[in-house]
Amino acid sequence: MSGLGERWLTAAYRGDSWLVLLRPLEALYRWAVRRRVAAYASGRRVAWRAPVPVIVVGNLTLGGTGKSPLVAWLVEHLAGAGRRPGILSRGYGGKGADHPLLVAPTTPAAVCGDEPRMLADQTGVPVVVDPDRPRGARRLLESGCDILVCDDGLQHLPMARDLELVVVDGARGFGNGRCLPAGPLRDPLSRLKSVDAMLVNGEARVRLPAEARQMTLVPSAWRRLADGKRYPAASPPFAGPVHAVAGIGRPERFFDTLRGLGIEVVPHPFGDHHAFHAEELRFDDGHPLVMTAKDAVKCRGLVPDDSWVLEVEASPEPGFVAWLDGRLVDMDVAAR
Template sequence: MTRSLGDRWLEAAYRGAGWLGLLRPLEGLYRAALRRRAAAYASGRRAVWHVPVPVIVVGNITLGGTGKSPLVTWLARYLAARGWRPGILSRGYGGRSRHYPLLLEPATPVTESGDEPRMLADQTGRPVVVDPERPRGARRLIEAGCDILISDDGLQHLALGRDLALIVVDGRRGFGNGRCLPAGPLREPLSRLAAVDAVVVNGEASFSVPAGSHRMSLAPVGWRPLACGPRRPLRPPPFVGSVHAVAGIGRPARFFETLEELGLEVLPHPFADHHRYRAADLAFGDDRPVVMTAKDAVKCRGLVPGEAWVLEVEAQPDPGFIAWLEDRLATL
């Protein structure tokens, strides 16, 4: 598939292409706007709502996928297993509802919620609210009985106060050329790392990690039929031969690499992040099985004409992060 201009720019930003230096004057304007915005919230010129229950923000400072959503799922399950009643708050990128806040129900269409909120609700069974205005969405989760909130991709949403802030970093790509938009892939300067509670590196790091960082990995755990049915064991796969691999996520290559590590012969089909699939996108003209991510699956039910499977993965934080989290939760 032909890569979009945005995909090519992001690849250049991560590898440090020299021509991006031409955009540094625009980067300066972007950084100045960030400083003014942060100062407005810090001074009280813009209101920050401090929620009457704990709030954990999970975000990143880079464009592209980092593994943030699997960590949100892990956190929701972990907190629920320890007696908390967690709720998840999302912007709902890619979805559009006629009313907000939108509390997801089993029948809420992904076109209204966006793909990540639908996936998080399905994976966790916890209340998920979509709202462009995070404080309003947080109030709706509290009304739903939640006593701790997880703000997905909420690092830059400063109108909502937070008790813990986590940044997830892709261990393979790191921070790219270290420049902010549009001269690099950073949403915020690297100095932001010092102002959060924890940095979690997903996978083996190819860069010098900040002191005190924690590690996590994404582990494939099984196969699920796209249409319906129980999870099948990871090995052996429930299909034979080569597969069409579909990924519309922040870094499709990570998904293709995972499939190859499982011993599969992969025909890769990368799509843009949050791609809205049509049946024509998934009609490959043969009877090979189609495999995809859980994020893609919520948008592809009923679109694949033949055999289709979802590879389910789970975040596995290191023991040090879990111990750190336990200590911090005890103080909330």
């Protein structure tokens, strides 16, 4: 997102008064959303249904909410239960790929997108990138997957789904509650009535319009970018202040996580999916550089030797895990 886009998004979450000027355009956007939904509800358009269960992990808002860590947790949970999950992504930020693209160990993030590259590295399950999600899903089926997880795609109605999970940033919620471009919502808040579960990432500091389950992002390890060596998250393998680089939906969340570990931070926020250049990642004071896993997949070969990745894991509340396992059993029964 450009600098102008970032400033608009900040205003949308704050609810700046000038956004009232955009409400006529918001009305057009809402009309287009209703028209598209009605086309599928009436049968004028038909969503493609995969022969295996499909779980969508999405959000209602623009800007990061923490859904990709939940996707990683989900596929690892499914694999631990003996299933063969695959991840389907649009591949935002990737350029030049022939679709569908099965992400290989050598696929650059610049081609497949930073989140698919990160998820492929973290989970080891098949990851396919394709803006045409039904086509991408068929490629995952060819890879032997028996359950599909969509990273984003809540608004992609051509793809039928069996379970919808919405992730919300606990600090920002739904901003001013208005749809694009007068607010950050991609769907009206009424969409929450039809999803299966809403998870709040972190403590909810704003009032939410529906019942939600809790999810936290837990630091799991420090990884040195130069050689991949890992250290416990609670014991930083460096001393002194750090240059913290974050090109994610809400960089301040990353900086707060570092401060929570007792680390003095020199913050360097960038726009979501930022394409880094070497000069943006080099500093002349000798302090180490730390970044997110999502940023690190784009920065191999660009960063100095004393550069570190803080890896995090999603940790949903136990009640959600039990609920999810029950729904998965119901899906299995329905498929028989």
